[in-house]
Amino acid sequence: MPLYLNDEQQMLRETARDFVAEHAPVSHMRALRDAGDATGFSRGLWKQFAEMGLTGILIPEADQGLGLGHVEAGVVLEEIGRNLSPSPFLSTAVAAVEALQGTPHAARWYPGILAGETVAALAIDERRKHDGRVEMRAERAGNGFRLTGAKRFVAHGHIADLILVAARTEGGTTLFAIPGDAKSLTASPERLADASLAAHLQFDGVEVDADAVVGEVDAGDAPLARLLAAGRTGASAELLGVGGGAMDMTVSYLKERKQFGQLIGSFQALQHRAAHLYSEMEVARAAVLKAQQLLDSAQDAAEAVSVAKAMTGLAATLAVQEGVQMHGGIGMTDEYDIGFYMKRARVLAEMFGDSNFHADALAQAAGY
Secondary structure, three states: OOOOOOHHHHHHHHHHHHHHHHHOOHHHHHHHHHOOOOOOOOHHHHHHHHHOOHHHOOOOHHHOOOOOOHHHHHHHHHHHHHOOOOOOHHHHHHHHHHHHOOOOHHHHHHHHHHOOOOOEEEEOOOOOOOOOOOOOEEEEEOOEEEEEEEEEEEEOOOOOOEEEEEEEEOOEEEEEEEEOOOOOEEEEEEEOOOOOEEEEEEEEEEEEEHHHEEOOOOEOHHHHHHHHHHHHHHHHHHHHHHHHHHHHHHHHHHHHOEEOOEEHHHOHHHHHHHHHHHHHHHHHHHHHHHHHHHHHOOOOOHHHHHHHHHHHHHHHHHHHHHHHHHHHHHHHOOOOOHHHHHHHHHHHHHOOOOHHHHHHHHHHHOOO
16 A cells, blocks of 8 residues: 555645634634633534534445545544644544444434534543553443443543443443433543643443443443544544644744854754654654554554554654754743644643553564
8 A cells, every 4th residue: 555645635635734724723722722711622613624524534424424534534633733723523533433333323423423513532541641451340230331430531521422431341341332411420621731621530320221332241342442543543643743733833943043143944963853853754654644544444453553653652752842942942932832732742642552552562462
């Protein structure tokens, strides 16, 4: 498979780039932060995503979606990352859609996602860092289950219409789809480093019926694996956008800023660093596209997904750190946008497992 976009995908990129840059630039994120917005994103903008057809990018045509793939979803996510646009696109239109495909839940939740009215949250993590372990309990209660435990760092968890919850049942792991307004569920939102909102969810005996199960009881590893593969690959694409946006901003600054009467971009040491950054970003881009293509062709993509997440975490971190350093002391001031790219990269790098988590997964897969 060629590691570049075809003509149709390039057209989608141009459309997404123009749309996101116009309606959700960095200034949009700044305005939400400065206003103390309690939602975390603009619902009006989410509706505009739907009107463009973007929320249905992974939803099959039989379900009124566009029926496209992870490559196309990644094109949109890269532009979201490039503009630091607050959006539930990753959790809702990518990870949740992928987890629900082929299940009865699709008929219930897809229409709202297509209309830009439904927001999904992913209640997966229980500790400070993503480690893949599930300890939250789901015990049999009548014809359904009673969920007890807590989940951490749930993006959009405080306003979500749908929450996908991984819990431990008697014979394994089960994935549940529950409404966000379920009784005995408490959501406590907190600001993350990049000013986005994520909730701590407390399940104090939340009762759901058997229809809430996604797939089969004790067989939640399959839909959970689909959710994580889609989420990790999508987060990698968004990290590409964050790193690419930071790199473009830095290169532009090198061409404008003068020191000792010369453009700092003429200094060979900075040229070398910029060239190294470009090469690292291109390697990461190839890794992401490979993972997306494998997912779209229904091949085993586990290792490629881990490579993509690890590589983009490292490359985006390099991009934002070099950006701040080459801007000098003003790089971390609120006046310049480059500091916001560093903060967003830090949050995305942790999401669904950081570079160390995925490097360890690759080592274990290779027998180390």
